[in-house]
Amino acid sequence: MGFLDIDNTTKSYGAVEVLHKVDISVEEGEFLVLVGPSGCGKSTLLNMIAGLEEITSGEIRIKDQVMNGVHPSKRNIAMVFQSYALYPNMTVGQNITFGLEMHGVPKPEREKAMHEVAALLQIDKLLDRKPGALSGGQRQRVAMGRALVRNPDVFLFDEPLSNLDAKLRVDMRTEIKKLHQNLGTTIVYVTHDQIEALTLSTRIAVMNGGYVQQLGTPQEIYDKPANIFVATFMGSPAMNVIPAKVEIENGRPVACVALHDGTVTTLPFSQDNMAEWQGKDILLGVRPETITDEDAADRKSKNIAHLTNRVVVTEPAGSDTFVSMTLGNRDVIARMRSDAEVRPGADFTFAVNMEKAVAFDPATEKRIPA
Amino acid sequence: MSVASQDTAIRTGRVTRMLIYLVLLLFVLFYMLPLYVMLVNSVKPLNEITGGGMMNLPQVFTLEPWAKAWSSAQIGVEPTGLRPYFWNSISMVVPAVAISTVLGALNGYVLTKWRFKYDTILFGLMLFACFIPFQIVLIPMARMLGLMGMAGSVWGLVLVHVVYGIGFTTLYFRNYYAVFPTELVRAAQIDGAGFFQIFWRILLPSSGPIAVVSIIWQFTNIWNDFLFGASFAGPTSQPMTVALNNLVQSSTGVKEYNVHFAGAILAALPTLLVYIVAGRYFVRGLMSGSVKG
Amino acid sequence: MxxxxxxxxxxxxxxxxxxxxxxxxxxxxxxxxxxxxxxxVYLSFTDSRLLPSYGWVGWENYSKLWRLSHWEISLTNMGVFAVLYIGICSILGLGLAIFLDQKIRGEGFIRTIYLYPMALSFIVTGTAWKWFLDPGIGLENVMQSWGWTGFEFDWIKNRDFAIYTVVLAAVWQTSGFVMAMFLAGLRGIDNEMLKAAQMDGASNWNLYRRIIIPQLRPAFLSAFVILSHLAIKTFDLVIALTGGGPGRATELPATFMYSYTFTRNQMGIGAASAVIMLMTIAAIMIPYLYAELREKK
Known part of the structure; x- marks a missing residue:
């Protein structure tokens, strides 16, 4: 039993099931991020935890209390909305204390709680203003203050940073993370931004098409994606997925990959069990940062493979240079240091860290476990 | 007015522009003509009108027709003037407008923020009710008012106007609340506010403009109604429009055109005032009754 | 759950x-x-006269109704009135809207004047036009007193022309509103597209004919629906302007229904005529409302 249990929960609209048997158990103090493309069901799931949408089947429990059919205000949760949902006709102070007022908390206590939260979020000077007079970042803080003041069991965040500009988003991200570390609250956070998911969470549920594709720590999700969807959704630029054939060379399994001119090169696997796939096609998953020049190759790796291939385009991006080439008839991106001497149209020898490479079954698109 | 004043990219030549202004001016005269006729003839003695001077400014200025229309003209059998009927209209319009607007606001709130299966169909049923030819309900309504003991009373008319007005008021509030952020309602739900608290504390404070639209529309419609007034009002509850028609159509005695014109202006004055003061909202109401969304 | x-x-x-x-x-x-x-609807199948009664007579009221010359006149008048009223209002409304959309000085003032008739009761409108068009004291009399002694304008007293005076007053009352609808439509058209068309060399005439007016289709549709429903419901205006006369020259279905039900004590026939009015409006309104509400989803 966790702190927040989502137990075999489904959601249907009429005959259409939009969320299929979701099963997640969240421990106290955890920061769970639900991430996925729009329409994957992540917001629906969050709304079901909040009590804003009915649960079709299964159970949601908070502290072992079944929440099905319980009014949102009786679940001891708080929510920060994408639009912040600040009441336009009330001042910041009234916005923050509205929930306490509705729960019959006496005024002196409300005032005290409000000032504490305002101090914590550094919005004490804004308490008498109306939301219309605030900047995006300030509204964001007020929305968080409104959630914090209730001292709830679970915080729910619905894409809270998506309305902020890029710079502010990064600042607020750090701030939410600090808040979580200092207060140790339990958080469920919905986003479509995989970087937010990776940076904030203690655990991630990657969702697509109403299914949880993978549930795990950020590291697990990044290094051992359960399937091609997770592999390509998490990480930017996306993981390269290259069609390859498994052969045995010098007693070890290798991936045979076509270069730009059709000649085949081999990349030795680190996983011994890939030998079982001898003669079969697979999809090789290689993250861009594991394809580098020789000098930048990971020295701790015991399996660096080399391949020489024609460079198609180079895209300098300040700290890195992205280099694209054709491998297995696909565009493949390598992430190089900015000082790497790469010219478009010329051949270049790349170092591939095969220790980090993963393989997928092309039929099921699932990762072949090591 | 509510029409957005964005400039067109179209450019026109000098002569064309002159012609356009000329046409626009001609139509200004056309639209002003009846008002001019009513105004000038309501302040001149009758013989100036019958002598072919309808279009002339008054030679002798008199407020006598106004006084007569207001307090002593023969309406039906009583020489009461329009005054009692004016008050009939007021006491009918005020409650009818208030009740239909409150109901419309609540309906709009439910239909947008508490959606349920078939809610659009129910709304469609309410909306269609605005457009039916009211002849279809005249006979049963007369019976029903009789059964309810409200026949010939002001309250009967109030009921009638509420029933056939809520379609429009619901339409206004529904369209207005449809673009009101639902997240605010959800946030208030999580904060523990109930159905009526959310309405009262969150939606209503932002509903000023649409409430004005609804009130003005209902006021104009109900004030100007003739069919229901003529069908259901008793001698002591007739609204202004019915009384004006009686005054003008009465076939006894000399036709006092100047009194008729003064009476017509009196009947038009309240809605005209509303239009002049809050025309923007009036047009908005008109438009959302036709071009929705 | x-x-x-x-x-x-x-x-x-x-x-x-x-x-x-x-x-x-x-x-x-x-x-x-x-x-x-x-x-x-039920009453229209009964023998109700002064009061509702429940003797079933089947389609008798309807067949009687269709044999009545009074009803036939009402329908013919309705046809003439509706075609002219809708047509003139649309053309006038569109024309004035286009003219007003040319960066006109005092546009707000002009709009206010074009639209104020909409705030008036039809009884007021009817009264004003009734006396203005009256040959005894109105336009005809004025013209003659100004020296044009041969001037004749007695449409309102003339059986063949009285219906056109109803059209005139009705157009006066609603054309400003139609203008506002078209103006809103014009203001909704993307200016960049017009600039692009101008760069393509389109003249103003072509701009309106080929690009702008075709895009006003929703406004045309709304105008048609609103005007046709107003036309069918027209009642007060006729009562105040002509009282249905001279003779039956300006009777419309709405006045027909009223007089058969309440003054001629033929409630069954009155109900039948009301049912026909309802059916006509429903045929126009239901598809329109259906489409409007569907789009919203």
């Missing part, structure tokens, strides 16, 4: 409250609109 057992009373009340709040309005509409419609 998996387990409602945990739902407390307040939560359940909150679920029902919205429907509870909607129900009085809904009940009123169901009884006073749809119930009454059914009742009227």
């Amino acid at each position: 998996a387990s409602n057992a945990h739902a407390d009373f307040r939560s359940r009340l909150q679920v029902w409250l919205p429907k509870l709040v909607l129900s009085p309005s809904l009940a009123m509409v169901l009884v006073f609109v749809y119930g009454f419609i059914i009742f009227s």
Whole structure:
């Protein structure tokens, strides 16, 4: 039993099931991020935890209390909305204390709680203003203050940073993370931004098409994606997925990959069990940062493979240079240091860290476990 | 007015522009003509009108027709003037407008923020009710008012106007609340506010403009109604429009055109005032009754 | 619902409250609109005269109705009135809207004047036009007193022309509103597209004919629906302007229904005529409302 249990929960609209048997158990103090493309069901799931949408089947429990059919205000949760949902006709102070007022908390206590939260979020000077007079970042803080003041069991965040500009988003991200570390609250956070998911969470549920594709720590999700969807959704630029054939060379399994001119090169696997796939096609998953020049190759790796291939385009991006080439008839991106001497149209020898490479079954698109 | 004043990219030549202004001016005269006729003839003695001077400014200025229309003209059998009927209209319009607007606001709130299966169909049923030819309900309504003991009373008319007005008021509030952020309602739900608290504390404070639209529309419609007034009002509850028609159509005695014109202006004055003061909202109401969304 | 057992009373009340709040309005509409419609339809099949009575006569009222020359005149008048009223209002409304959309000085003032008739009661409008068009004291008399002694304008007293005076007054009352609808449509058209068309060398005439007016289709549709429903419902204006006369020259279905039901004590026939009016409006309004409400989803 966790702190927040989502137990075999489904959601249907009429005959259409939009969320299929979701099963997640969240421990106290955890920061769970639900991430996925729009329409994957992540917001629906969050709304079901909040009590804003009915649960079709299964159970949601908070502290072992079944929440099905319980009014949102009786679940001891708080929510920060994408639009912040600040009441336009009330001042910041009234916005923050509205929930306490509705729960019959006496005024002196409300005032005290409000000032504490305002101090914590550094919005004490804004308490008498109306939301219309605030900047995006300030509204964001007020929305968080409104959630914090209730001292709830679970915080729910619905894409809270998506309305902020890029710079502010990064600042607020750090701030939410600090808040979580200092207060140790339990958080469920919905986003479509995989970087937010990776940076904030203690655990991630990657969702697509109403299914949880993978549930795990950020590291697990990044290094051992359960399937091609997770592999390509998490990480930017996306993981390269290259069609390859498994052969045995010098007693070890290798991936045979076509270069730009059709000649085949081999990349030795680190996983011994890939030998079982001898003669079969697979999809090789290689993250861009594991394809580098020789000098930048990971020295701790015991399996660096080399391949020489024609460079198609180079895209300098300040700290890195992205280099694209054709491998297995696909565009493949390598992430190089900015000082790497790469010219478009010329051949270049790349170092591939095969220790980090993963393989997928092309039929099921699932990762072949090591 | 509510029409957005964005400039067109179209450019026109000098002569064309002159012609356009000329046409626009001609139509200004056309639209002003009846008002001019009513105004000038309501302040001149009758013989100036019958002598072919309808279009002339008054030679002798008199407020006598106004006084007569207001307090002593023969309406039906009583020489009461329009005054009692004016008050009939007021006491009918005020409650009818208030009740239909409150109901419309609540309906709009439910239909947008508490959606349920078939809610659009129910709304469609309410909306269609605005457009039916009211002849279809005249006979049963007369019976029903009789059964309810409200026949010939002001309250009967109030009921009638509420029933056939809520379609429009619901339409206004529904369209207005449809673009009101639902997240605010959800946030208030999580904060523990109930159905009526959310309405009262969150939606209503932002509903000023649409409430004005609804009130003005209902006021104009109900004030100007003739069919229901003529069908259901008793001698002591007739609204202004019915009384004006009686005054003008009465076939006894000399036709006092100047009194008729003064009476017509009196009947038009309240809605005209509303239009002049809050025309923007009036047009908005008109438009959302036709071009929705 | 998996387990409602945990739902407390307040939560359940909150679920029902919205429907509870909607129900009085809904009940009123169901009884006073749809119930009454059914009742009227029923009456149209009975021998009701002065008061509702419940002797079933089948289609008799309808066949009587269609044999009445009075009804035939009403329908013919309706046809003439509707075609002219809708046509003139649309053309005038569109023309004035286009003219007003040329960066006109004092546009707000002009708009206010074009639209004020919409705020008036048809009884007021009828009264004003009735006396203005009256040959005895109105336009004809004025012209003659100004020296044009041969001037004649007696349409309102002339059986063949009286219906056109109804059209005139009705157009005066609503054309400004139609203008506002078209103006809103014009203002909704993307200016960049017009600039692009101008760069393509389109003249103003072509700009309107080929690009702008075709895009006003929704406004045309709305105008048509609103005007046709107003036309069918026209009642007060005729009562105030001509009283249906001279003779029956300006009778419309709405006045026909009223006089058969309440002054001629032929309630069954009156109800039958009301049913026909309803059917006509329903044929126009239902598809329109259906389309409007569907788009919203």
